[in-house]
Amino acid sequence: MTPEIALLLVQDGISTGAIYVLVGLGIVLVFLVTRVIFVPFGDVVGYAALTLAALQMKQMPGTVWLVLTLALMATATEVHALLRQDRSHRVPKALMLYGLLPLLPVLLVWLAAGRELPMLVGIALTCAITLPISPLLYRVAFRPLADASVLVLLIVAVAVHFAMSGLALVFFGPEGFRTEPLTRAFFNLGAVGVSGQSILIVASSAIISLLLFAFFEHTLAGKALRATAVNRVGARLVGIQPSTTGATAFLLASALAGISGILIGPVTTLYYDSGFLIGLKAFVGAIIGGLVSYPATAVGAMLVGLFESYASFFDSSLKEVFVFGALIPILVWQSMRKGSIEEEIEEEEHEGRA
Amino acid sequence: MRRWRPHPATILAVAFIAIAPAILQSFTITLMNYIGIYALAALGLVLLTGCGGLTSFGQAAFVGIGAYATAWYTSVHGGSPWIGLVLALAFTGLIATVLGAATLRLGGHFLPLSTIAWGIAIFFLFGNIDALGRYSGLSGIPPISLGPLSLADTTANYFFIWAVLGAVMLLSRNLLDSRQGRAIRSLRGGTAMVESLAIGSFRMRLAVFVLAGLLAGLSGWLYAHLQRYVSPAPFDIRPGIELLLMALVGGAGQIAGAVVGAAIVVLLKNILQDVLPPITRYSAQLEVVFFGILFVVLLQRARGGVVPMLRRFLPRRDPRKPALGPPLPRRAQAASAAWPVLRIEGATRSFGALVAVNDVSFEVRSHELLALIGPNGAGKSTLLNLITGTLKPDAGRVVFLGDDVTHLQPRHIAAKGMGRTFQHVKLRPNMTLLDNVLLGTYCRTRSGLLTGALRLDRPEEKSARAEALRQLERVGLADRFAEVAGNLPLGQQRLLEVARALAADPVLVVLDEPAAGLRQLEKRTLSDLLRSLRSEGMTIVLVEHDMDFVMNLVDRIVVMDFGVKLAEGLPAQIRADARVQEAYLGGVA
């Protein structure tokens, strides 16, 4: 391996790693606030990329059908729950929130699809239509199980993934797509060539991570999210509704998924099930962070990106085996840092029973 | 059910299976072959997830390992399918042991995540190894032959598969009803209780994990020789989820659930495959979507599965008193009167900024009933956890029966003769009273997995049951032995915990706030029980903060407050001690 190739691999690894960082942050965020291991997160990333591709090919992205169906199901679930709790006065607001609000991006995309669109408009529309997906999934699949164990939530998440990926095949077909490059700029820094796209990806990732950080540190909504993650009962006792923070977390996740999809679209060819694999790899990064720490997640995701880049150089077909196989020693390492019985007892002594 | 009394439903089912080829079409028999094979793999999950509480998404990967092992050996190397079986079991057993050893210490949700990881890794491995035919797979696998009989046709395979499944189900049922099976069933719900009974939870988890892997390997072997062709596709994560779905739909923890679940899923898929294609060309995808949604609804509405629902309609049978046997051997030597059974020296433990136990020292003499009292937050429970080994002290020693046990694992301390109950009652609510107490006899019995499965453990079981019933009688719960522990009110649950601790024949019993939440009558039952235990020679340490309960019962009292030992002495002395009064009754004036 020559130094040039090594540098190229590093560049490649850092760009993919930067995207995994965003996905990983989204996974950890959702987990900390709602205890859901959001396996379908990768699928949402895939939907975003494929939606952009469809728009760029002047076709109607099947995502509109997904959002329509989800909006319908979520509205039905919410109205049913409200009626059962004898709170029918809230039904109009629910109809607006779960029914009409998601329809706005659907309408916009419907009108815009099939036309020649400037790149930024395409990106904006993609973000808009990706945004409702995760919160609606939350309302339909996860909120009814809010008190279930992490395990049950995980199984549900996997089931939702299958539904989503099955639909992705229906909507987008089995072929692979690539979106237009975000920029064709290319810079030569001495002996090294750096693509403008890589710089854009890394910069976007860094900026968004910083924005997330600012949100958590300096806004009341962000603090409320952190509070729910740290102590659910305590949060309820100051009037923070878990369903509100849950929906916010999922909304942020959708936003991250949308941006990740847009960033990764030009980099690799994506198929209907590529999103899942992306999500899983980002997952490995999140596991390195122990699912508790954002900075460690970011570092872990970067490492995964670099590792994948080098592994694919050696044997491209086995790179998945390497990446997922590597998860096992990482999990073992994580488990050695904890003693399980002590944890159980400590949990009982010092946290709530909730 | 000690002697075999097959349930009428079982008899009907077996009869149906026996005559099915005669009355059903060949295609249905083919379906039933697949139901049988999947049921075998799903059974592994019933044991692993349903009984053991360990969720695995990678069961299909193990089926694949078994299938590929035998496929490679028989088609590429032209060997006998029976050697293929050996290879299938060897590979799955070995890989399960390695993966299990590496990942089973992971708590909570990390374990299922790891199963997703290696499930995917193994799938990609299948698809990328030339020797295994990559994504095209291996074909030309010969059928199994039983002597001169070759299982080439559907019906022959049918009987073989269902015979194997039946045998495995029988063995599993025996296993779950035996010593190791009970230990496996007790895994679900936290390790603290399990370890306090001297059961090695990690070894049990590994055992059931490998067992599930072996069942998957067996299923894979049957699959390969039925289909005569293997490719990676059926061993991906999605079939892994389907297997989990089968186990959950049928009823996790129910052996029959594996068959019922497999049947439901296979038949549903079949129906969908008939119904969907005329409607849409996306039938395969919609099938997946449908199952995804089904899964979610199932988990939201009926987490217990189908079999428990069906059970309600079947005739209930009265539980028969278990057959009893000679008593179990008792522990060699109880503590001599001159020796302190337990000695705490300078125990200290902090949680972050909070010093919960601060340099506490005292001893417990044999045959004595000692109370450790103090107001809420005094550190009593923490000290108790230090004694039993569930927590490790930052400084100081715990000496039990003359040995320094400070750094021993709780299960080793339990095996030395220390029994305990918990402040928040830790029972297995879905197991019967008898089974819960039988868990206590684990350290006094020795039947292994195989002995249990083959039902060679009957004499020991009878003795164990006799012991368990004896303890239940002592706490007044003997006539409810067949009831499920979750139905008991709190007071009786505490008594059940005591019975379980006693079943281990302990030298020292440590009780953590046994009277909390009990009504007057229940408290009296408890104090009578403790008195009679003491008169039989047991040493008891009682953590309490109900002064009344303790005053007329115990020999000596140690008082704690803010993690420090405040006073020690006879009840009368403690009652008169000004510092104790201040600690309990300090006012604001």
Add this chain to the structure above:
Amino acid sequence: MSALLSVEDLHVCYGKVEAVSGVSLEMQAGQIVTVIGPNGAGKTTLLAALMGLLPAKGETRYDGSDLSGLTTEERVRRGICLVPERRELFTEMTVADNLVLGAYTRWNERASVERDLQDVHARFPRLFERRTQLAGTLSGGERQMLALGRALMTKPRLLLLDEPSLGLAPLIVREIFRIITGLRELGVSILLVEQNARAALETADFGYVLETGCIVLGGKAADLVHDPRVIASYLGGKGN
């Protein structure tokens, strides 16, 4: 004057056990009422039910209207606040953040929240000193103060305190109870559940005794202090 809080025939199950069996009590605005009793009597369960954390049967009226349909979060908005036994602080967040989050439901009353924050700092100077420290690093007494401070930030009209003296040294207990008495001037009514009967009865106006889920005694705190049964069981009489 209608009662601020009126509870009638309350039944609450904790798991399979009925922890509260037919409790009835009443509180007027501006009062400090205490419920004393031994461990396991159902005191914590009672407060949890009043806060909506546990489902309950029976009638609970707050300020004249029925509480039964309201979620915990809605009760907070109506002015009921619970300081639970375990405090439930946001241990990985700063003291300042904990206090600010107390005012979560009042996000649109910036000026009022700012004033209340100053008031809390004045009442608990130690919290002001430690405002950038993580809540998990505070001592037991400081945590209790932070929990009280955070509760005050919700601008409660009815404060439910679960064992405020738990795990605190006598000196600190004295301070806490002094602060509790001082809350009266804010117009806050307090329902106080305590194992430390003496401290509770010396602070409260009215008292109830709860034993195994039932109220066995009730009356003016000053009278209860002299009641022979109370003295016997809770104030260092025979057996204690």
